[in-house]
Amino acid sequence: MKDETPSYERYQRQILLKGFGLEGQHKLLQAKVLVIGAGGLGCPALQYLAAAGVGTIGIVDEDIVSITNLHRQILYTVNDIGLPKAFIAKERLAKLNPEITIVAYKERLTTSNALAIINEYDLVIDATDNFSSRYLINDACVLLNKPIVYGAVSQFEGQVAILNYHSTISTASANYRDLFPKPPIDGEVLNCAEAGVLGVLPGIIGSMQASETIKLITGIGKPLINTVLTYHSLTNQLYEIEIVANSSTRSLLPANEADFIKMDYDWFCASKNNKFEIDIENFNKIANTADVEIIDVRELGETPLLNDINYYQIPLSQFKENIAAIKKEKIVVFCQSGKRSLQAAHILFDTFGNKKIIYSLKGGITEWFKNKSTEKR
Amino acid sequence: MTVHIMLFGQLTDITGVDKITVENCLDTDSMVTSLQNTYPALIQSTFVIAVDKKIISSNTSLTDQCTVALLPPFSGG
Numbered sequence: 242m243k244d245e246t247p248s249y250e251r252y253q254r255q256i257l258l259k260g261f262g263l264e265g266q267h268k269l270l271q272a273k274v275l276v277i278g279a280g281g282l283g284c285p286a287l288q289y290l291a292a293a294g295v296g297t298i299g300i301v302d303e304d305i306v307s308i309t310n311l312h313r314q315i316l317y318t319v320n321d322i323g324l325p326k327a328f329i330a331k332e333r334l335a336k337l338n339p340e341i342t343i344v345a346y347k348e349r350l351t352t353s354n355a356l357a358i359i360n361e362y363d364l365v366i367d368a369t370d371n372f373s374s375r376y377l378i379n380d381a382c383v384l385l386n387k388p389i390v391y392g393a394v395s396q397f398e399g400q401v402a403i404l405n406y407h408s409t410i411s412t413a414s415a416n417y418r419d420l421f422p423k424p425p426i427d428g429e430v431l432n433c434a435e436a437g438v439l440g441v442l443p444g445i446i447g448s449m450q451a452s453e454t455i456k457l458i459t460g461i462g463k464p465l466i467n468t469v470l471t472y473h474s475l476t477n478q479l480y481e482i483e484i485v486a487n488s489s490t491r492s493l494l495p496a497n498e499a500d501f502i503k504m505d506y507d508w509f510c511a512s513k514n515n516k517f518e519i520d521i522e523n524f525n526k527i528a529n530t531a532d533v534e535i536i537d538v539r540e541l542g543e544t545p546l547l548n549d550i551n552y553y554q555i556p557l558s559q560f561k562e563n564i565a566a567i568k569k570e571k572i573v574v575f576c577q578s579g580k581r582s583l584q585a586a587h588i589l590f591d592t593f594g595n596k597k598i599i600y601s602l603k604g605g606i607t608e609w610f611k612n613k614s615t616e617k618r
Numbered sequence: 619m620t621v622h623i624m625l626f627g628q629l630t631d632i633t634g635v636d637k638i639t640v641e642n643c644l645d646t647d648s649m650v651t652s653l654q655n656t657y658p659a660l661i662q663s664t665f666v667i668a669v670d671k672k673i674i675s676s677n678t679s680l681t682d683q684c685t686v687a688l689l690p691p692f693s694g695g
Contacts, residue, residue, distance in 0.1 A: 282695040370695035393692035395627050400692055420673065421691040425664035430628060430693050438694055471626055471689065476636075480624065482668040482687060487675045558632060561658050588662060 251338070252294050265459035266294060270341075272458045273297040275362035277350055277378055279326040280304070281313040281443030282368035282392045282450060288316065289451035291334040295458070297342045298334065299362055302326040303349040313440035350374060352502045355381040364457065366450050367391045372424045373506040379404065379417035380495050380504065388457065391417065391469075392443075392450040396436050399446035402469040402484065403453055413486035415467045418493050420484050424510040426587060435578045442474050517586040519600040521612045524573060534569040538585040539576045545606065557581050561588050567597075575602035575609075621649060621680050624687040632659045647677040649686060665690040 249256065252266050274295050276283050279302040290298055306314070306321040306329060314326075321329045327345040334343050346358060359365055359381050367378050367389050375393075382389050388406040393399065405416045449470070456464040471480045495501040519527075527533050528550050535552035538560060555563045557576070572589060574582040579602055586601040593599070602609065623638040630636045643649035646667050654660045668687040669678050680686065 278695050280695050368695050370693060372691070372693050375693070392695065394694040395692040398627050398692070400689075421664070421666060422675075423664070425691055426662070429662065429664060430691055436628075436694070443695065469689070473626075480626075480687065481671060482689060483672045485673055485675070489675065558659055561661075584662065 251340075255293065260461045261459060265461065268459050269294045269455065270296040272364070273299070273362040274364050274366060274454060274458075275299040275301065275359060276366045276368055277301045277374065278368035278370060279314075279316070279330045280310065280368065280370055281394065281438065281440070282447035283366070284314045284316040284330070285444050285447035286366055286368055286392075286451045286454070287330055287334055288337065289448060290454060291338045291341060291343070293451070293455055294338065294341060295454075297344070297362075299344045299346060299358065300327045300330050301346040301348065301350050301358065302330070303347055309434075313438065313443050315444065350377060352377065352504055352506070356385060356498060356501065359387055360385055362387065364454060365389050366454060367393075368447060368450065371510075372430070373510040375417060376424065376509065377504070377506045380501055383416050383494055384498060384501055389417070390450045390454050390457070392446045394438055394443050394446050395430070397439055397442060397474045399442055399449075399472045399474075400469050401446055401449045401453065401465060401472070403457065403464050403466045404484075406457070406464075406466045408466060415484040415486040416490075416494075418490040419487045420469060422487075422490050422493060426584060429584050435576075435580050439474060445472065445474065517583060517590070517599055517601045518579070518603040519573060520603050521609055524600070524602055524609075527571065527573070532569050533571045533573060534567055535573045535575070536567075536585070537576070538574050538582050543577065545610070547606065547609070557585055560585055561592075564589060564592055569597075571598045571600070573600040573602060575605055577605045578607050579603050579605040619643070619680070619682045622683070622685045623649070623653070624685060626665075626688065627690045627692055629660070629663060629665060629688055629690050632657050632663065643680055645677050645679050646674060646686065649680065663690065 255261055256263055256266050272295050276287050279300050304326050305323055306317045306326055308322055316330050316333045325347045327347040331343045331345040365382055365387055369375055382405050389404040391402045391404050405414050407414045453464050456462045467484045469482050495504055537552055537554045538557045540556045574585040576582040582601040586599050589599045619642055621640050621643050625633055625636050665688045666673055670684050
C-alpha cells in the first residue's frame with residue numbers, strides 16, 4: 242500500500258456489502274498476494290485482485306506473449322506478441338489501479354529463487370500450467386507456511402482449492418501432495434497446448450481463485466479450505482471433495498530449506514522419458530527404412546495427417562489391446578505434441594521391454610511440420 | 619449392493635461416460651480392479667479416489683448407494 246490516502250470511491254460498491262465494509266477494504270489494501278503464472282488463470286485473477294484493491298501484487302512469469310495465448314489470456318493484445326507477460330501485465334494493472342503496488346518477476350520460479358520471492362507475500366495463487374511448478378510451489382509454501390489458492394484446467398473442466406491454510410478451527414491443513422501425492426507419468430495428463438482449452442474456462446477458474454483469495458483475506462463466507470471444487474463447463478456440474486491431510490505424504494515433502502534447494506522438480510515430474518524420445522532429424526533418417534513401424538496414437542479423426550511417411554493408427558485409448566500385432570523391431574509412436582506418444586512408449590516398454598527399440602517423436606507432429614516448413618525456406 | 623462412480627477429466631476419454639454404476643464391489647480396491655478389467659487404459663492412469671466426497675488414501679469399504687469419485691490431476695492454466 243502506498244503512503245497517500247487511497248481513494249475509496251473506486252471500492253464503494255464492495256464496501257457497501259454486508260460483512261465486507263471498510264474493514265474488508267483495509268484488509269485487502271494491506272494484503273500481499275503473489276500470482277505465479279500470468280496466463281489463462283493468472284490474467285483474470287490478477288485483474289480482479291488489482292481492481293478489488295489488493296495492496297501488493299507480485300506477478301511471476303518468464304514467458305512472452307504469443308498469438309495462441311490471446312483467446313484466453315485477456316490482459317494481452319496483438320501488440321504485445323513477443324513481449325514479456327510479467328511486464329505487460331504489470332503495465333495493464335497499473336492503469337487499472339494506480340493506487341496499488343505491483344511487482345513483476347520475469348523469471349521462472351526455481352528452487353533457488355522460490356523461497357525468497359514467496360516469503361515476501363501472505364498468500365500464493367498457483368496459476369501455473371505444469372506439474373513441476375505445482376509441486377515446487379506446494380513444497381515451498383509448506384516450508385514457509387503460506388496458503389495456496391490452487392487452480393487448474395483441462396479441456397472443459399477446472400479445479401479450485403485452498404491448500405496449506407492453517408486455521409484455528411480445522412484440525413490439519415492439507416497440501417497439494419495430500420490431493421495428488423505423486424505426479425502423473427509425463428505425457429499422461431495433457432496441457433492446454435495438447436488437449437485444448439475453451440478460453441472462458443480458465444477465465445471462470447481464475448476468477449474463482451480471485452474470489453477465494455478475497456474471501457480468505459477479508460474473512461467472509463466459507464472458503465474452499467481443504468476442499469477441491471471441480472467445475473464442468475459443458476454440464477455446469479459442480480462437485481466438492483474434501484482433502485484429508487495425510488501423515489504419509491509428509492515424508493514426500495522436503496524436510497527443510499536445504500533439502501528443498503536440492504530438489505529437482507522437472508526430474509521428479511518427468512523422469513524415465515528421455516530414453517524414448519527421438520528428435521525430428523533422427524526420425525527423418527529412420528522414417529522410411531524397412532524395419533521401422535511408425536504408429537500414430539492420436540484418436541481417429543485427429544488432424545493433420547502425414548503424407549510422405551508410411552504409418553498406421555492405433556489410438557491411445559485402444560493401444561494396449563492392439564500392440565501385440567506389431568512385428569517390426571523398431572517402433573516410433575507419434576501424436577500431436579509428443580506427450581501422448583510418450584505414454585504409448587511406456588505401454589510398449591511394459592509389453593516388450595528391451596526386445597524392441599521404442600521411440601516417441603519429440604514435439605510430435607507440431608514439431609515435424611515446423612521443421613518441414615523451415616526446410617522449404 | 620450398488621455403487622455410483624463419477625469420473626472426471628481425461629478419465630472420461632477412456633470410459634466414454636462420466637458416470638458408471640457397479641454392483642457388488644465391497645471396497646475401493648476391488649472396484650478399481652473391476653473398472654480396470656472393463657477399461658484397461660485406466661491401469662496407466664493417475665487419479666485419486668474420494669468416497670462420499672472425501673479423499674481416501676488406502677483401501678476403503680464401500681456401502682450400498684455410496685458415491686465414489688475418481689479425480690485425475692490437471693496441469694493446465
